[in-house]
Amino acid sequence: MTDIAESTPARPATRGVDWWGEFKSLAVLLFCVLGFHSFIAKPFYIPSESMMPVLLKGDRLVVSKYPYGWSYASLSFHPLCFMPGRVLGRLPERGDVVIVTPRHSREDYIKRVIGLPGDTIEVRGGTVILNGVPVPQRTLPPLMLPVDANAPCPAGQFPGALVAGQDGKRYCRLPVAQETLPNGRRYQVIDVGPSALDWYGPEKIPAGHLFLMGDNRDNSADSRATLAERGLGGPVPFESIGGRAEFITFSVDGTTSLWNPLSWWTSLRGGRAGASLHAQRD
Numbered sequence: 001m002t003d004i005a006e007s008t009p010a011r012p013a014t015r016g017v018d019w020w021g022e023f024k025s026l027a028v029l030l031f032c033v034l035g036f037h038s039f040i041a042k043p044f045y046i047p048s049e050s051m052m053p054v055l056l057k058g059d060r061l062v063v064s065k066y067p068y069g070w071s072y073a074s075l076s077f078h079p080l081c082f083m084p085g086r087v088l089g090r091l092p093e094r095g096d097v098v099i100v101t102p103r104h105s106r107e108d109y110i111k112r113v114i115g116l117p118g119d120t121i122e123v124r125g126g127t128v129i130l131n132g133v134p135v136p137q138r139t140l141p142p143l144m145l146p147v148d149a150n151a152p153c154p155a156g157q158f159p160g161a162l163v164a165g166q167d168g169k170r171y172c173r174l175p176v177a178q179e180t181l182p183n184g185r186r187y188q189v190i191d192v193g194p195s196a197l198d199w200y201g202p203e204k205i206p207a208g209h210l211f212l213m214g215d216n217r218d219n220s221a222d223s224r225a226t227l228a229e230r231g232l233g234g235p236v237p238f239e240s241i242g243g244r245a246e247f248i249t250f251s252v253d254g255t256t257s258l259w260n261p262l263s264w265w266t267s268l269r270g271g272r273a274g275a276s277l278h279a280q281r282d
Helices: 018-039
Strands: 041-046 059-064 097-100 109-117 121-122 127-130 138-141 143-146 163-164 169-173 178-180 183-190 199-203 209-213 243-249
Touching: 018 041, 041 243, 109 127
Parallel strands: none
Antiparallel strands: 041 059, 059 243, 097 109, 097 243, 109 209, 121 127, 121 199, 138 178, 143 169, 163 169, 178 183
């Protein structure tokens, strides 16, 4: 008679979840993502109107970290306080759009490089003067920007700009001009009228510093604004530059709902994906 115990196949021992192995795998993945964001490139979200018309609130874009070398500001979450020095540093060009971490904050701003070390910069009546020479501006036809939840055309910023188009939709009619820097880089700016930010300097930019401005000249907390005004408080140290804006990946109009997947598509703004953020050159 066959022994039952010998004829029954042995069951494999049950193993529990290797929690330590899972933790190590997640830690490696997180390290790789943070490393890529800190040293190669990271996504960036535009939270304000300070860089209109080139950038709108709701734009998502890619910022590369390596064009200017690396500093304390390169790290994605800014755990470090200001530290002097930069690894493989190379100065930006005039006209570059950069992210900057002010010394009084750990929040990223996005602005355009206007002045380089050694330049004397002044703003008179809204006109930028570099080394005694006014930066030329050419008036362009008004920009008709469609109004949406992320671009509501607030009267406080753009008085009288809200208009109805021939198609019955609402638009923000904005005065724009093309500004051309000494190196031939050109881009559009908005200046709706006199403001306190229309006057600055003259000031010589110290060594190792940059002067940054927003394209929405009357509504930008940039180098012209004091630290108390949440501005950059003058020229910023080169170390505070975290990277260069490259291109827009996509843009949303502010109607996205987390719980409505259909809105993830209907909220997309057309015609903005893939737009380069490098200023054109004459």
